[in-house]
Amino acid sequence: xxxxxxxxxxxxxxxxxxxxxxxxxxxxxxxxxxxxxxxxxxxxxxxxxxxxxxxxxxxxxxxxxxxxxxxxxxxxxxxxxxxxxxxxxxxxxxxxxxxxxxxxxxxxxxxxxxxxxxxxxxxxxxxxxxxxxxxxxxxxxxxxxxxxxxxxxxxxxxxxxxxxxxxxxxxxxxxxxxxxxxxxxxxxxxxxxxxxxxxxxxxxxxxxxxxxxxxxxxxxxxxxxxxxxxxxxxxxxxxxxxxxxxxxxxxxxxxxxxxxxxxxxxxxxxxxxxxxxxxxxxxxxxxxxxxxxxxxxxxxxxxxxxxxxxxxx
Amino acid sequence: xxxxxxxxxxxxxxxxxxxxxxxxxxxxxxxxxxxxxxxxxxxxxxxxxxxxxxxxxxxxxxxxxxxxxxxxxxxxxxxxxxxxxxxxxxxxxxxxxxxxxxxxxxxxxxxxxxxxxxxxxxxxxxxxxxxxxxxxxxxxxxxxxxxxxxxxxxxxxxxxxxxxxxxxxxxxxxxxxxxxxxxxxxxxxxxxxxxxxxxxxxxxxxxxxxxxxxxxxxxxxxxxxxxxxxxxxxxxxxxxxxxxxxxxxxxxxxxxxxxxxxxxxxxxxxxxxxxxxxxxxxxxxxxxxxxxxxxxxxxxxxxxxxxxxxxxx
Numbered sequence: 173x174x175x176x177x178x179x180x181x182x183x184x185x186x187x188x189x190x191x192x193x194x195x196x197x198x199x200x201x202x203x204x205x206x207x208x209x210x211x212x213x214x215x216x217x218x219x220x221x222x223x224x225x226x227x228x229x230x231x232x233x234x235x236x237x238x239x240x241x242x243x244x245x246x247x248x249x250x251x252x253x254x255x256x257x258x259x260x261x262x263x264x265x266x267x268x269x270x271x272x273x274x275x276x277x278x279x280x281x282x283x284x285x286x287x288x289x290x291x292x293x294x295x296x297x298x299x300x301x302x303x304x305x306x307x308x309x310x311x312x313x314x315x316x317x318x319x320x321x322x323x324x325x326x327x328x329x330x331x332x333x334x335x336x337x338x339x340x341x342x343x344x345x346x347x348x349x350x351x352x353x354x355x356x357x358x359x360x361x362x363x364x365x366x367x368x369x370x371x372x373x374x375x376x377x378x379x380x381x382x383x384x385x386x387x388x389x390x391x392x393x394x395x396x397x398x399x400x401x402x403x404x405x406x407x408x409x410x411x412x413x414x415x416x417x418x419x420x421x422x423x424x425x426x427x428x429x430x431x432x433x434x435x436x437x438x439x440x441x442x443x444x445x446x447x448x449x450x451x452x453x454x455x456x457x458x459x460x461x462x463x464x465x466x467x468x469x470x471x472x473x474x475x476x477x478x479x480x481x482x483x484x485x
Numbered sequence: 486x487x488x489x490x491x492x493x494x495x496x497x498x499x500x501x502x503x504x505x506x507x508x509x510x511x512x513x514x515x516x517x518x519x520x521x522x523x524x525x526x527x528x529x530x531x532x533x534x535x536x537x538x539x540x541x542x543x544x545x546x547x548x549x550x551x552x553x554x555x556x557x558x559x560x561x562x563x564x565x566x567x568x569x570x571x572x573x574x575x576x577x578x579x580x581x582x583x584x585x586x587x588x589x590x591x592x593x594x595x596x597x598x599x600x601x602x603x604x605x606x607x608x609x610x611x612x613x614x615x616x617x618x619x620x621x622x623x624x625x626x627x628x629x630x631x632x633x634x635x636x637x638x639x640x641x642x643x644x645x646x647x648x649x650x651x652x653x654x655x656x657x658x659x660x661x662x663x664x665x666x667x668x669x670x671x672x673x674x675x676x677x678x679x680x681x682x683x684x685x686x687x688x689x690x691x692x693x694x695x696x697x698x699x700x701x702x703x704x705x706x707x708x709x710x711x712x713x714x715x716x717x718x719x720x721x722x723x724x725x726x727x728x729x730x731x732x733x734x735x736x737x738x739x740x741x742x743x744x745x746x747x748x749x750x751x752x753x754x755x756x757x758x759x760x761x762x763x764x765x766x767x768x769x770x771x772x773x774x775x776x777x778x779x780x781x782x783x784x785x786x787x788x789x790x791x792x793x794x795x796x797x798x
Contacts, residue, residue, distance in 0.1 A: 173796040173797070173798045174796055175796055185798075186796075291702050291703050292701065292702045292703075292769070293703070310636065310638065311636065312635075312636040312638055312639045320702070320703040321707065322625075322702060322703065322766060323623065323624065323625040323636040323637065323638065323656075323657055323766060324636065324638045325623065325625055325636065325637045325638050325656065325657035325658070325663065325666065325766075325767075326625045326657040326659075326702070326765070326766035326767050326769075327702065327766075329659070329660065329662050329663065329770060330702045330769045330770060333770070343636075343638065344636055344638035344639040345638070346639075346642070347642065349642050349669055349670050349671055350638065350642065350670065352666075352669040352795070353638065353665075353666040353667070353669040353670045354666070355794075355795055355796065356662055356665040356666040356669050356791055356792075356795065357662050357663065357666045358662055358791070388605065389604050389605045389633070389635060389639070389640065389643045390604050390605075390606070390633040390635065394634065397731070398731065418710075418711065418733075419733060420731075420732060420733015420734075421733075452639070453635055453636060453638075453639035453640075454638075454639050454643075456605070456639075456643045457642060457643060457646070472798055475798065476797075476798055478669055478671070479669075479795060479797065481668075482665070482668055482669065482792060483486040483487055483488055483499075483668065484486070484789075484792065485486045485498075485785055485788065485789055
């Protein structure tokens with residue numbers, strides 16, 4: 173499968189594993205890269221020195237390209253960027269902020285830069301900032317989402333038409349059918365999160381992985397519209413958050429309810445009631461916890477099967 | 486393009502034009518059917534005798550199959566069903582209610598029955614009620630939406646896996662790329678709304694059609710979560726509705742704000758400020774108001790082009 177994205181990153185398949193807090197350390201990222209996709213270390217839950225350790229272990233575990241995801245809203249984003257450059261990583265995905273602040277520095281260091289965007293306006297900004305590609309992320313994705321709530325189906329073709337740089341689709345992509353659908357919409361690659369979170373190599377807590385496997389089509393909710401949208405699986409905390417919003421709580425009350433450690437509590441510590449168990453709407457399609465190699469083979473098989481089924485006019 | 490849906494309805498292309506209030510009368514439905522798709526008369530904005538007139542004019546304008554969409558929540562749904570049977574229509578799409586009430590009667594009259602569903606639970610109910618297919622409608626669709634807010638990308642493959650009857654995808658499908666993506670996800674056909682609303686043959690007001698053409702990616706909102714979700718284009722009424730929800734208005738206050746004639750005011754009378762200008766998130770892809778024949782040729786061309794671009798492993 174050759175696309176602009178496989179050529180950009182010099183990878184075999186246009187399948188990127190999303191950088192996810194508490195989920196994607198060196199084990200997951202190197203496993204994905206070893207299968208011919210692009211693994212991303214999610215630095216969002218790491219201090220700079222822990223990121224350095226993950227990068228070093230990842231380099232020791234694969235000689236294929238891999239990258240680092242850096243959420244730019246982090247107070248220590250400067251340091252995360254510095255560590256990434258120091259360690260010779262050549263692919264950076266940024267999110268939650270404006271990539272312009274770092275694009276010149278990253279480019280000087282021959283780093284390919286991709287920014288995650290929820291609409292055309294931010295896509296154009298990323299392009300102007302010199303990004304090599306964007307990830308267009310639909311509101312079906314787990315975790316943080318854009319306020320406009322554009323879905324993958326609506327967002328991707330509009331981004332493709334508006335931009336000159338390639339678009340990677342994210343949000344709701346869970347199996348080979350989803351990969352084929354994303355490429356049909358004009359994407360040059362896909363970024364998959366939740367499906368990779370429920371693999372052996374994912375560093376998430378077992379309770380979190382099992383909750384993904386046990387969840388059905390309507391088992392995620394979108395909460396915190398007023399203070400920053402998050403999609404997560406239904407549990408006590410998630411349902412209380414939705415109810416609070418319905419009741420018209422103000423921003424301060426909602427921020428207090430949300431707290432600052434909910435992702436760690438849910439995804440890393442496995443608290444099924446009070447943690448933020450972030451996941452996308454595709455959870456209902458996830459029925460097991462395979463290793464990355466099995467999953468990759470399955471994704472490619474499903475892609476080919478779906479491609480063969482398409483009717484020709 | 487042969488699929489289970491083209492065989493079910495004996496049509497040439499698996500492209501169904503959604504039954505839309507104030508938009509899809511006999512002119513639009515017969516034009517779509519004459520192009521080899523399936524046109525649907527939207528009875529939601531018609532009294533029974535007006536529906537009869539539209540069916541008769543549609544029969545006079547095409548000898549191809551066409552259908553009627555009946556929203557089951559209507560107080561006079563019984564009469565709409567009776568008129569449809571009387572006039573010999575052989576395809577009925579139902580929405581907003583439980584199809585079981587009418588399925589035996591419709592089946593006795595050799596009518597193919599399709600129900601619109603937003604999740605697996607209602608899909609299974611429709612299948613048990615004897616429906617021949619379902620429309621799975623994602624939250625990117627214009628107009629009324631399911632409370633779970635499943636997107637097309639997440640909903641369609643989950644429905645396909647859960648049901649034995651064929652699934653038609655709806656929500657955000659606006660061009661040939663979208664058709665290809667929907668079939669990639671496992672759908673056997675597509676139902677397209679907003680794109681057909683902005684055609685010459687659509688009976689909507691010119692102001693409404695022009696607003697679709699002038700709207701971009703982030704120009705629709707989802708309002709009235711508490712009393713029944715609706716997606717519409719941003720205007721004074723829509724933004725006021727969203728603000729009211731943020732402020733925590735109660736159900737009665739919201740119902741009063743919504744009123745009962747907003748769709749007529751917006752779509753039929755063309756009130757750009759105070760009407761409900763219902764439309765899907767694909768509006769940003771719509772740049773003109775073609776006739777149905779031109780549109781059909783374009784959709785098929787785009788489908789073929791997108792199919793040719795897909796990488797093979």
